[in-house]
Amino acid sequence: MNDIMSFGVHRLWKKYYADLIIDKFRNNQKILDIASGTGDIFNLLPFSENLYAIDPIDHMHKISMKKNKKKKINYEIGYVENLPYKKNFFQVVSCTYGVRNFQDRIKGFREIYRCVKKNGYFFFMEFGIPKATLIQKPYEYFLDYFLPFSGSIVAKDRHSYKYLADSIKEFPNTHQIQKELEKIGFSHIETIDFISGANSIYILQKK
Ligand SMILES: C[S@@+](CC[C@H](N)C(=O)[O-])C[C@H]1O[C@@H](n2cnc3c(N)ncnc32)[C@H](O)[C@@H]1O
Incomplete structure (x- = not known):
């Protein structure tokens, strides 16, 4: 992960x-x-x-x-x-x-x-979450979409990567x-x- x-x-x-x-x-x-x-x-x-x-x-x-x-x-x-x-x-x-x-x-x-x-x-x-506002949005996009997607491909486990993204945001x-x-x-x-x-x-x- x-x-x-x-x-x-x-x-x-x-x-x-x-x-x-x-x-x-x-x-x-x-x-x-x-x-x-x-x-x-x-x-x-x-x-x-x-x-x-x-x-x-x-x-x-x-x-x-x-x-x-x-x-x-x-x-x-x-x-x-x-x-x-x-x-x-x-x-x-x-x-x-x-x-x-x-x-x-x-x-x-x-x-x-x-x-x-x-x-x-x-x-x-x-x-x-990065402090610089300029990279916050792309980073959230990375967490919300790229991470669960790549988790589902590489580890065949979308759920755990969604949890990882959510726990970072929280x-x-x-x-x-x-x-x-x-x-x-x-x-x-x-x-x-x-x-x-x-x-x-x-x-x-x-x-
Ligand atoms: C992302 S891994 C990090 C492992 C390692 N420290 C590293 O850097 O590679 C998170 C670890 O936290 C452990 N963990 C989860 N809840 C915990 C808790 N309440 N107390 C102690 N460890 C916990 C998990 O079993 C897991 O091994």
Whole structure:
């Protein structure tokens, strides 16, 4: 889905994102990847232990295990809304293209805040609607028509791609997301927009 959605560019964004994490991470500190999917992020990080991955779908973990054979990853099947970890446990919590899928985003953010250490970081990356009005209309056209159409051809699954398009359109803008996170207690460090916010990286800290 991410490949169709971004014409494969999400791989470059993930590399950029992983480099940002490497910058803030020290050896022997614990890192959690939420909605870890098939393990792309741990595959891009040069660390081989103190890695934790949580996703509700066991099959995702199975693919990640094959991809990250040489890494010691602690896998959990579970949801962000009820994280099975102690408070102040992780130096870094990460989530790529998962926040849009949270059943209860505020509850998920609260759980993440609980599990991050003081001075630790929460990184996440998510699709959104571009801020530049000039490209908003063509982009919405791309979401409404091109995405479900290409999903029906490539994956024979129009419905899932329609859901993807709708969830991107319903996702709050970067300003609203920042307000939600600050209300919970996070300090906003930086938001990095690609294609005017069609994809954004958010960096938060628990101070
Ligand atoms: C688009 S995939 C992203 C996977 C991976 N992070 C990546 O960047 O390739 C979204 C993932 O979110 C997971 N997910 C859905 N609802 C969730 C929830 N409430 N808590 C945690 N993960 C969830 C799904 O199982 C799926 O693996």
